[in-house]
Amino acid sequence: MKAARLYGKNDLRVEDVPVPEIGDDEMRVRVRAATVCGTDLRMYANGATGVDEGHPLTLCHEFAGTIDKVGKDVKGYEVGERVSVAPNIGCGVCDACVSGGSHHCEELEAFGIHIDGAFAEFVKIPARAIVNGNVTPLPDGVSFEAGAANEAFACVYNSFERYGVNPGDVVLIIGAGAIGMMHAKLALMAGASKVLLNDLSEDRLRGCKAIDPRIIIVSEGLKEVVDRETNGRGADVVITACSVPAVQEAAFDYAGLNGRVNFFGGLPSGKDAKLDTNQIHYKQLQVSGTTRSSHEHYRKTLDFISKGLVDIDPLVTDRYSLEDVQKAFDSAAAQQGLKQAVVFD
Ligand SMILES: [Zn+2]
Ligand SMILES: [Zn+2]
Numbered sequence: 001m002k003a004a005r006l007y008g009k010n011d012l013r014v015e016d017v018p019v020p021e022i023g024d025d026e027m028r029v030r031v032r033a034a035t036v037c038g039t040d041l042r043m044y045a046n047g048a049t050g051v052d053e054g055h056p057l058t059l060c061h062e063f064a065g066t067i068d069k070v071g072k073d074v075k076g077y078e079v080g081e082r083v084s085v086a087p088n089i090g091c092g093v094c095d096a097c098v099s100g101g102s103h104h105c106e107e108l109e110a111f112g113i114h115i116d117g118a119f120a121e122f123v124k125i126p127a128r129a130i131v132n133g134n135v136t137p138l139p140d141g142v143s144f145e146a147g148a149a150n151e152a153f154a155c156v157y158n159s160f161e162r163y164g165v166n167p168g169d170v171v172l173i174i175g176a177g178a179i180g181m182m183h184a185k186l187a188l189m190a191g192a193s194k195v196l197l198n199d200l201s202e203d204r205l206r207g208c209k210a211i212d213p214r215i216i217i218v219s220e221g222l223k224e225v226v227d228r229e230t231n232g233r234g235a236d237v238v239i240t241a242c243s244v245p246a247v248q249e250a251a252f253d254y255a256g257l258n259g260r261v262n263f264f265g266g267l268p269s270g271k272d273a274k275l276d277t278n279q280i281h282y283k284q285l286q287v288s289g290t291t292r293s294s295h296e297h298y299r300k301t302l303d304f305i306s307k308g309l310v311d312i313d314p315l316v317t318d319r320y321s322l323e324d325v326q327k328a329f330d331s332a333a334a335q336q337g338l339k340q341a342v343v344f345d
Contacts, residue, residue: 003120004325005056009047014323020124022071027125030068033144034060034118036332036340044329061087061111063118064138064147082138084147086298087111089129103292119325119342133295139306145316145341146305153301153312154293156182162288163237163260167191170230172254175241176204178315178339183239184215185310194229198222211314226254239264245273252279263289316341
């Protein structure tokens with residue numbers, strides 16, 4: 001089979017590798033859609049721990065497909081079944097895992113990060129992933145692409161649970177990528193009266209507005225627009241959906257009294273932000289951060305998609321064959337389109 005393997009910094013090779021063999025307690029998934037995430041871009045640009053010429057790693061942790069083979073000791077899954085696979089595999093027994101936080105497990109292994117992922121025709125699903133519930137049936141009517149992009153959506157929902165959106169809230173999202181749009185979609189679903197989306201790129205903003213006309217796009221004069229749209233009160237929720245220190249530093253300026261500020265995007269290592277904590281104090285702000293997502297988040301967001309509450313299909317804007325995975329990476333790095341998918345016939 002073909003697989004796109006990382007060998008080191010800026011070194012991703014599409015090559016022939018054996019189809020993975022499975023044991024009696026494992027299964028194999030035929031990948032139908034695999035989406036590119038910021039994590040893939042970071043691993044490509046910086047290299048990854050343990051990955052070198054002698055130890056390549058197949059990237060991609062966002063994927064959906066059909067079950068191709070099931071080990072004889074595996075219960076509850078059938079060949080041909082459509083599935084979406086949550087990437088974070090916990091040990092299943094530590095405190096984090098038993099409280100539903102396998103994404104924070106000390107022994108965490110993730111597809112495409114620690115073990116071979118889904119920029120490949122087939123992926124082996126280890127026993128630990130099966131018994132811990134990583135393999136989720138893909139509901140009828142949910143596309144493979146949505147099933148893949150659901151990983152990012154689940155991470156956004158993890159964050160949404162922290163900041164919360166009440167009916168009538170004004171929500172400001174800074175960063176008009178797929179992640180920013182997922183926050184916007186959830187906020188609208190939850191009854192936000194206004195969703196403001198800010199980015200420097202007019203192109204990206206126009207693309208987002210075309211996908212959902214309810215969104216108010218802002219490229220300049222953000223503070224003035226926030227003041228105008230909130231009658232000077234400030235936004236109820238501010239989300240930084242990008243990795244820019246200056247954006248984090250300015251975030252409190254846009255929040256109103258009792259506002260919630262969420263730092264969704266982490267900063268590149270070595271970067272820091274200087275925060276005006278008096279704004280937290282005097283405006284009684286709640287500041288939160290989240291990372292990754294639990295299996296519960298993963299299943300909840302798949303459920304939102306399948307019930308038609310949120311449509312994330314339009315966020316997958318570009319499709320590539322596995323042979324062209326490099327183009328998908330280049331397009332994502334250049335911030336063209338929202339979400340790039342590698343698709344298989
Ligand atoms: Zn991801
Ligand atoms: Zn654990």
